[in-house]
Structure formats: C-alpha cells, structure tokens
Amino acid sequence: xxxxxxxxxxxxxxxxxxxxxxxxxxxxxxxxxxxxxxxxxxxxxxxxxxxxxxxxxxxxxxxxxxxxxxxxxxxxxxxxxxxxxxxxxxxxxxxxxxxxxxxxxxxxxxxxxxxxxxxxxxxxxxxxxxxxxxxxxxxxxxxxxxxxxxxxxxxxxxxxxxxxxxxxxxxxxxxxxxxxxxxxxxxxxxxxxxxxxxxxxxxxxxxxxxxxxxxxxxxxxxxxxxxxxxxxxxxxxxxxxxxxxxxxxxxxxxxxxxxxxxxxxxxxxxxxxxxxxxxxxxxxxxxxxxxxxxxxxxxxxxxxxxxxxxxxxxxxxxxxxxxxxxxxxxxxxxxxxxxxxxxxxxxxxxxxxxxxxxxxxxxxxxxxxxxxxxxxxxxxxxxxxxxxxxxxxxxxxxxxxxxxxxxxxxxxxxxxxxxxxxxxxxxxxxxxxxxxxxxxxxxxxxxxxxxxxxxxxxxxxxxxxxxxxxxxxxxxxxxxxxxxxxxxxxxxxxxxxxxxxxxxxxxxxxxxxxxxxxxxxxxxxxxxxxxxxxxxxxxxxxxxxxxxxxxxxxxxxxxxxxxxxxxxxxxxxxxxxxxxxxxxxxxxxxxxxxxxxxxxxxxxxxxxxxxxxxxxxxxxxxxxxxxxxxxxxxxxxxxxxxxxxxxxxxxxxxxxxxxxxxxxxxxxxxxxxxxxxxxxxxxxxxxxxxxxxxxxxxxxxxxxxxxxxxxxxxxxxxxxxxxxxxxxxxx
Amino acid sequence: xxxxxxxxxxxxxxxxxxxxxxxxxxxxxxxxxxxxxxxxxxxxxxxxxxxxxxxxxxxxxxxxxxxxxxxxxxxxxxxxxxxxxxxxxxxxxxxxxxxxxxxxxxxxxxxxxxxxxxxxxxxxxxxxxxxxxxxxxxxxxxxxxxxxxxxxxxxxxxxxxxxxxxxxxxxxxxxxxxxxxxxxx
Numbered sequence: 001x002x003x004x005x006x007x008x009x010x011x012x013x014x015x016x017x018x019x020x021x022x023x024x025x026x027x028x029x030x031x032x033x034x035x036x037x038x039x040x041x042x043x044x045x046x047x048x049x050x051x052x053x054x055x056x057x058x059x060x061x062x063x064x065x066x067x068x069x070x071x072x073x074x075x076x077x078x079x080x081x082x083x084x085x086x087x088x089x090x091x092x093x094x095x096x097x098x099x100x101x102x103x104x105x106x107x108x109x110x111x112x113x114x115x116x117x118x119x120x121x122x123x124x125x126x127x128x129x130x131x132x133x134x135x136x137x138x139x140x141x142x143x144x145x146x147x148x149x150x151x152x153x154x155x156x157x158x159x160x161x162x163x164x165x166x167x168x169x170x171x172x173x174x175x176x177x178x179x180x181x182x183x184x185x186x187x188x189x190x191x192x193x194x195x196x197x198x199x200x201x202x203x204x205x206x207x208x209x210x211x212x213x214x215x216x217x218x219x220x221x222x223x224x225x226x227x228x229x230x231x232x233x234x235x236x237x238x239x240x241x242x243x244x245x246x247x248x249x250x251x252x253x254x255x256x257x258x259x260x261x262x263x264x265x266x267x268x269x270x271x272x273x274x275x276x277x278x279x280x281x282x283x284x285x286x287x288x289x290x291x292x293x294x295x296x297x298x299x300x301x302x303x304x305x306x307x308x309x310x311x312x313x314x315x316x317x318x319x320x321x322x323x324x325x326x327x328x329x330x331x332x333x334x335x336x337x338x339x340x341x342x343x344x345x346x347x348x349x350x351x352x353x354x355x356x357x358x359x360x361x362x363x364x365x366x367x368x369x370x371x372x373x374x375x376x377x378x379x380x381x382x383x384x385x386x387x388x389x390x391x392x393x394x395x396x397x398x399x400x401x402x403x404x405x406x407x408x409x410x411x412x413x414x415x416x417x418x419x420x421x422x423x424x425x426x427x428x429x430x431x432x433x434x435x436x437x438x439x440x441x442x443x444x445x446x447x448x449x450x451x452x453x454x455x456x457x458x459x460x461x462x463x464x465x466x467x468x469x470x471x472x473x474x475x476x477x478x479x480x481x482x483x484x485x486x487x488x489x490x491x492x493x494x495x496x497x498x499x500x501x502x503x504x505x506x507x508x509x510x511x512x513x514x515x516x517x518x519x520x521x522x523x524x525x526x527x528x529x530x531x532x533x534x535x536x537x538x539x540x541x542x543x544x545x546x547x548x549x550x551x552x553x554x555x556x557x558x559x560x561x562x563x564x565x566x567x568x569x570x571x572x573x574x575x576x577x578x579x580x581x582x583x584x585x586x587x588x589x590x591x592x593x594x595x596x597x598x599x600x601x602x603x604x605x606x607x608x609x610x611x612x613x614x615x616x617x618x619x620x621x622x623x624x625x626x627x628x629x630x631x632x633x634x635x636x637x638x639x640x641x642x643x644x645x646x647x648x649x650x651x652x653x654x655x656x657x658x659x660x661x662x663x664x665x666x667x668x669x670x671x672x673x674x675x676x677x678x679x680x681x682x683x684x685x686x687x688x689x690x691x692x693x694x695x696x697x698x699x700x701x702x703x704x705x706x707x708x709x710x711x712x713x714x715x716x717x718x719x720x721x722x723x724x725x726x727x728x729x730x731x
Numbered sequence: 732x733x734x735x736x737x738x739x740x741x742x743x744x745x746x747x748x749x750x751x752x753x754x755x756x757x758x759x760x761x762x763x764x765x766x767x768x769x770x771x772x773x774x775x776x777x778x779x780x781x782x783x784x785x786x787x788x789x790x791x792x793x794x795x796x797x798x799x800x801x802x803x804x805x806x807x808x809x810x811x812x813x814x815x816x817x818x819x820x821x822x823x824x825x826x827x828x829x830x831x832x833x834x835x836x837x838x839x840x841x842x843x844x845x846x847x848x849x850x851x852x853x854x855x856x857x858x859x860x861x862x863x864x865x866x867x868x869x870x871x872x873x874x875x876x877x878x879x880x881x882x883x884x885x886x887x888x889x890x891x892x893x894x895x896x897x898x899x900x901x902x903x904x905x906x907x908x909x910x911x912x913x914x915x916x
Contacts, residue, residue, distance in 0.1 A: 191786050193911070196908060200844075200895055
C-alpha cells in the first residue's frame with residue numbers, strides 16, 4: 001500500500017509540477033540566488049510561483065519574469081508600478097534594491113506570481129543539480145532502491161516493506177531537481193546624471209549696421225561710431241572693421257557687447273579715408289557675413305589744416321642778384337654729408353626735388369638778405385621717425401655765420417607720441433617772414449638730432465623747395481598778391497583770395513581752412529611796395545626824388561617830405577617817368593637823420609643817413625637798388641687857353657658839399673710866382689656833381705682894365721680842399 | 732508474482748525517473764552548475780573627476796543653444812562598482828525624461844537630431860561604446876559596460892547634431908537624466 005502511495009506521489013509531481021510536462025499553467029520552482037528580495041525571500045531559498053493572468057497583477061505582487069535585458073535570465077522582483085495598462089507595462093524593483101529596475105516589463109515576460117519560498121531548500125536543490133549532488137542525492141538512493149528490489153525478487157518474498165520514504169525522496173528531489181530554475185541578476189544599483197538640457201540655437205545670423213550721420217569728415221582722430229544689430233534672438237557682440245585709404249581690412253580692437261553701442265575709434269592709421277563695416281554675432285554663435293564694401297560708410301579723417309603760402313610766382317622776379325633762392329639747388333660741396341635714404345624710395349618719389357638727410361646729420365647754407373627788402377623763407381618738409389618719444393628731433397634754425405649762436409629757431413619737430421613707432425608728419429609747408437633780418441648774413445641750419453636714448457631707430461626728413469624770396473615790389477608791376485594753398489586731406493573751403501597791396505610796407509595776415517574745419521594758424525607777412533615816387537639820393541643839402549613808375553607823370557602836390565624831426569613839407573609841380581628832381585634844403589641835413597617821404601600823409605619811403613660831410617647816399621639803381629653810401633673822389637681838370645690868358649678849372653665828383661671847398665692854383669710868370677685862390681660854391685655844382693671855373697691869368701684894375709701876365713710858365717699846381725695837389729704841364 | 736511485478740515496476744519507474752532527470756539536467760545547453768548565492772547589495776556610483784563619488788552628479792551644461800555646427804567639449808564621467816556583495820554589474824544606460832509634459836512634442840522635432848555618444852578610456856585610447864539619438868537613449872537605452880567589484884572606468888560624453896534646420900531653433904529638451912543602472916551579472 002505504501003509502495004503505491006509513493007508511486008502516486010511521484011506521478012503526482014510529474015503531472016502537476018514538472019516543467020517538462022506540456023502544462024504552462026502549472027506551478028514552478030525557482031532557486032533564488034540573490035538577496036534582492038530579502039528579507040522576504042532569502043538568497044538560497046526555493047520559491048514557488050504559479051501562473052496568473054497578467055491583468056490580475058497589482059502593485060506589490062511579486063512576480064518571476066524573464067529579464068528584459070537577458071532572455072536567459074529569470075528575475076523575481078516586486079511590481080513597483082503599473083506604467084501602462086494597454087499594453088501592460090510594469091515597473092519592477094527588488095525589495096533590497098534602492099531603485100526600480102531600468103526596464104519596462106511586459107506581460108509576455110511574466111512567468112508567474114510568487115506564492116511562497118522555502119529557505120535553504122534552493123541551495124540543496126542547486127547542489128543536487130550539480131553532477132556530484134545528482135549522484136549523491138538521486139543516483140545513490142535510486143541504486144539502493146533498485147538493488148533492494150532486485151534482492152527482494154531474487155530471494156523471493158520478504159515481509160520487509162518497500163522503503164516508501166526513500167522512494168518519495170528520490171521522486172521529490174528528482175522532480176525538484178529537474179523542475180527548478182535559478183533566478184539571477186536580481187541585485188541592481190543606479191547612478192544618475194540629472195539636469196541635462198538640450199536646446200538648439202537659431203541659424204540666422206544677426207544683421208548689423210553703422211548708424212550714419214552727415215559728417216563725412218572729421219578733424220580729430222578720436223571720434224565715435226555708433227552701430228546696432230538686429231537678431232531673431234539676441235546679439236552677442238558687434239565688431240568693427242576698417243580700411244585705410246582702400247587698403248586691407250583690419251579689425252578694430254574694441255567691440256560692442258550686445259545689440260548696440262559706440263565704437264571709440266582712434267584712427268589707428270592716422271589721417272586718411274577710412275571705410276567701415278560692422279559684423280555681428282548672436283548668442284548662438286551665428287556670425288554675420290557681409291561684403292567688405294569700401295563705399296558703404298566712409299569717413300575722411302583730416303586733422304592737418306591747409307598750408308597757405310604767398311605765390312611768389314605771382315610777383316615779379318626780384319632784381320637783386322644773389323639774394324633769391326627760389327629753385328635753389330644746394331651746393332654739394334657745402335652739403336657733402338647729405339645722405340639719400342635709398343630704402344625710402346616711395347617717399348623720395350613724392351617730390352622730384354626732394355633732398356633728404358638721415359640719422360644724426362645736418363647741413364647749412366649761408367644766406368645774405370638784402371638790406372632794404374623784406375625777405376621770406378619757405379620750405380616743405382616731411383618728418384618720419386621710427387624712434388619713440390622725442391628722442392629724435394628735426395630742427396631748423398638761423399645762426400650767426402660761425403654757427404655758434406642761434407639767432408632764431410624756425411622749427412622743432414619731435415615725435416611726442418610715446419608709443420608710435422611710425423610717426424609721419426606728412427608733407428607740410430612752412431613760411432616765415434625775415435624782414436627783421438634784412439641786410440644780415442647768417443647761416444640756416446637743418447639738423448636731425450638723435451639723443452641716443454632708446455634703441456637706434458631711424459628717422460628721416462625730406463625737403464622740397466627751400467626758398468628765400470624777396471617780396472619787395474613796386475607799383476605798376478603788381479598791385480595784388482595771391483596765394484598757393486595745399487591741403488593733404490579734405491577739400492579746401494576757405495582760402496585768401498588776391499590781396500591788394502598798398503604803397504609802403506604791407507602787413508598781411510592769411511590762412512585757410514578745409515572742409516574738416518581745420519583752420520590754419522594765420523601767417524603774418526610784411527611786403528614792401530615801393531611808391532612811384534621814391535627817395536633816390538641824399539646829400540648834405542639836397543634830396544633827390546625819382547619817379548619810379550614806367551609811364552605815370554606824378555603830381556608832386558600829393559607828396560611831402562620831412563628831414564629829421566622837422567615838419568613835413570609839401571612838394572609842388574610834377575615829375576616825368578624815370579626822371580629825378582632835386583630839392584634843395586634850407587639847412588644842412590644832420591648826421592643820423594631820417595629822411596621820410598609821404599603820400600597823403602602815409603609813409604611810403606624812408607632812409608636814414610649819416611656822414612654826409614664828404615659822402616652822399618644813393619640807391620645803386622635808380623628807385624630800386626639798395627641804398628649805398630658814396631664817398632666821392634673829385635676829379636680835377638685844368639685847361640689853359642693862352643690866347644685869352646685864361647685857365648678853366650673843372651671839378652667833378654662833387655656829390656655833396658665838402659667841408660673845405662677852397663682851391664689854389666700856383667704858376668709862374670716873368671714877374672715871379674703867382675697864385676690864384678678861390679672857393680667852389682655849392683650853387684655852382686650841377687646835379688651831376690660838376691663845377692667849372694674860368695680864371696684869368698693877370699691883373700685887373702678897379703676900372704675893369706686887365707693886363708695879362710707875361711712870361712707864364714708851363715707848370716700849374718692845383719690844390720683843392722684836402723686833396724693832394726696836382727700839377728698840370730702845358731706846352 | 733504480483734510483488735515481483737510491482738518490484739520491477741518500481742525499479743523501472745526509478746530508473747526512468749533518474750534517467751529522465753539526468754537527461755533533463757545535463758543535456759541542456761544551460762550551464763546550471765556553480766551557482767553563487769549572493770547577499771548584501773549592489774552599489775554603482777558615479778563621478779565627474781574620478782575622486783568624488785556619489786549616486787548622482789550633475790554634468791556641465793554644455794548642450795544648450797547648440798548651433799548647427801555644434802561640437803561639444805567632451806566631459807568625463809566615471810563609474811565604479813562598490814557593491815557590498817561580491818558581484819559584477821552589467822551597466823545599462825538610459826535617458827529619462829523628468830518633464831515629459833513640458834518636453835512633449837519637442838522629442839519628435841529634435842529627438843533624432845541630437846546624437847549622444849559615449850567613449851571609454853581603454854589603454855589610453857578612447858573607444859566607442861555607445862552612440863545614439865536622444866530618442867534611442869530614451870526609448871531603449873544602451874548596454875553600457877560591465878564593472879567588476881571595486882573597479883571603475885573613465886568615460887566621456889560627446890554630443891553633436893545631425894540634420895538640424897533653422898526651424899529647429901529654440902527647441903528645448905530639459906530636465907533629462909542619464910540613468911546608469913548596474914544589474915548583478
């Protein structure tokens with residue numbers, strides 16, 4: 001009976017629990033190998049599950065399921081959440097795990113719902129599943145049973161009962177062994193990296209523009225440029241690019257943060273025409289693409305005012321030879337140290353007549369200015385320096401002949417921009433009146449001096465058109481003066497036109513301005529315009545006037561003269577062109593007196609005189625030349641007319657009266673030595689300084705009867721004034 | 732005779748049971764031997780510098796306002812198996828959307844255009860281990876790596892865009908997390 005019971009149990013297990021049988025809904029055994037469901041299901045337990053309709057599962061149920069990540073693994077975890085009802089999706093979690101499993105469990109993977117578990121039994125079953133365990137736990141008891149049965153059959157019947165318990169154990173372990181699966185991969189842990197955001201920026205770049213104003217020109221190098229940009233989102237920054245004189249495009253270091261603002265432009269390349277564009281970038285890194293157009297926005301930077309000079313060409317060529325240095329070419333023998341900077345050809349090409357010096361060098365030239373004409377110095381120059389600060393100086397000065405004492409500083413240029421290694425003044429012109437140096441001889445010195453500080457960078461100076469001009473002119477040749485104006489930058493908008501010149505010394509101020517509102521510092525220039533009537537010759541008792549015009553007959557009544565501090569005396573009559581008139585003075589002119597000539601009370605000519613006793617002053621060329629003191633050397637001639645017993649004494653070269661105008665003539669006759677004594681009266685001296693006397697050789701009675709001397713010798717000795725005696729011999 | 736028959740029947744039943752069990756156990760392709768019963772707990776930790784470890788770290792916000800030619804700077808992460816049980820971990824990585832309502836349709840717009848790749852430092856060389864769109868990382872995730880007990884590895888994350896158009900500008904997927912789940916091997 002017991003044997004039958006054991007057989008019944010075995011069949012029962014086979015029918016209801018064996019997974020080998022084709023009944024899916026039967027309960028299943030699982031060996032729990034992990035502690036993820038502890039403490040409810042301990043590691044090493046044998047868990048029993050049975051099939052259940054998935055729709056009946058609820059949160060908190062423990063289910064065995066095929067691992068979604070590994071179909072060969074079965075996991076026993078609790079339903080943590082039902083994530084979806086259609087289709088059914090479960091979230092699972094081990095009781096001992098901190099986080100839910102990473103998968104979503106579908107109903108297809110569920111093998112059954114947990115019923116109960118038996119601790120440690122899983123380990124026993126797992127041992128029996130091993131070859132050794134199978135031999136010890138299944139095979140050995142089975143062999144014992146078989147042998148027992150075979151002995152029983154062989155030895156015929158025995159009363160001993162069949163070991164039903166042993167048979168039960170064999171059947172039980174056999175069935176559990178082959179029906180139990182292990183559950184694995186049940187422990188889990190999660191690490192997270194939260195807070196991730198992914199966003200896409202726009203692709204459209206911003207569009208920027210310069211906010212233009214009407215001022216095309218600037219006379220300062222630091223000025224503001226306003227710009228703005230539009231973007232679908234937000235503008236990150238705006239950058240400014242510039243081109244100088246259509247050169248390469250450069251990025252300006254400063255930029256605008258945001259959609260608008262101001263660039264503080266500082267004209268890095270100096271004066272010139274600047275072209276600008278802006279490029280913006282948005283916050284997504286989209287950069288604006290724009291054509292680099294030279295003409296979309298331009299500003300002309302011009303900080304240098306125009307240079308205005310008298311147009312010397314408009315004046316008649318000065319008469320004084322040797323004093324005009326227009327078109328002057330420096331004498332190489334005097335300037336043999338001059339150096340041409342061959343590596344600055346582009347600069348040299350700027351002026352066909354350029355001369356240059358470089359390094360620490362200088363050259364000079366001796367200049368003699370006319371005594372009675374106003375003179376002007378002018379030249380063009382360009383100073384370039386790669387040195388910093390004012391280490392290198394370009395200087396122009398006037399010194400004495402020896403070069404020891406500075407009479408006047410004309411120009412001093414240094415690079416005062418301490419961080420500018422490319423200082424360039426550009427071509428500039430200078431004009432300086434030298435009227436106050438009339439009649440002097442001096443040295444003009446051009447020098448470039450390096451202090452020796454800092455590095456040995458080169459500096460260069462280039463010159464052009466170094467000109468000394470005499471500006472004196474005379475009426476009839478010109479009555480106006482005009483100007484030459486140059487401007488390196490913008491358009492000249494205001495410049496002096498022709499200025500009429502009045503007789504006498506004209507003080508004129510002139511300057512120009514350009515469209516950038518650069519205003520030139522006014523120049524002052526003195527120009528003497530000689531009157532048609534000028535002082536021409538002055539001696540002790542006479543003033544000679546000269547009509548200096550080409551064709552005008554002068555009405556002398558509009559003129560007056562003064563001597564020293566005496567009151568002016570009005571003239572009378574008229575004077576033909578290029579004719580002189582002598583004005584006899586009632587009193588002798590004192591030395592160091594000033595003779596002045598007025599027209600309508602306006603001083604038109606003057607001359608100081610001294611030492612008039614034995615000399616006179618006269619312009620070397622009538623009306624035009626410089627005043628020259630003439631010391632006359634009278635010439636004496638003697639003519640003998642024996643038929644009438646007379647001699648004629650002629651004295652020429654009497655430019656002025658002398659202190660001693662007496663003369664003696666010694667000769668001999670039959671009655672012995674004879675002498676004639678007399679005085680040359682000024683009234684007998686003609687305008688050409690000539691005086692003539694007829695003298696009788698004999699005696700005359702008071703009644704008018706004259707008796708010639710007899711036996712007159714051939715020798716006559718004439719003594720005049722303080723001059724040495726001269727002997728005249730007649731046949 | 733009846734007893735003899737029952738004995739033979741029993742012998743046949745035992746032999747059959749044992750044979751059947753042996754066949755069922757040892758003819759399977761599954762190696763069922765050497766089972767290990769583990770207790771304790773699994774612990775996978777993460778770090779951005781390899782020295783400070785926790786279960787959660789914040790990554791650098793390198794992926795906002797990505798332009799079409801966007802190439803992210805890579806950022807390092809480290810994973811370490813510090814389980815209390817002597818187990819190895821299969822690391823599975825998935826992107827989790829914590830604000831599905833807010834993100835909504837954005838997933839359909841840029842979910843396939845943002846490509847996230849992870850590389851692993853192996854013998855001083857970076858080796859690709861997983862790469863996919865945000866949608867792939869969210870919907871299915873990727874097997875990431877295996878970590879033996881007390882071992883750590885250095886990874887880096889790279890992001891680039893594929894097929895982004897101007898109409899995608901301003902699209903934002905926010906409040907996302909990468910979950911690195913280590914499951915017992």
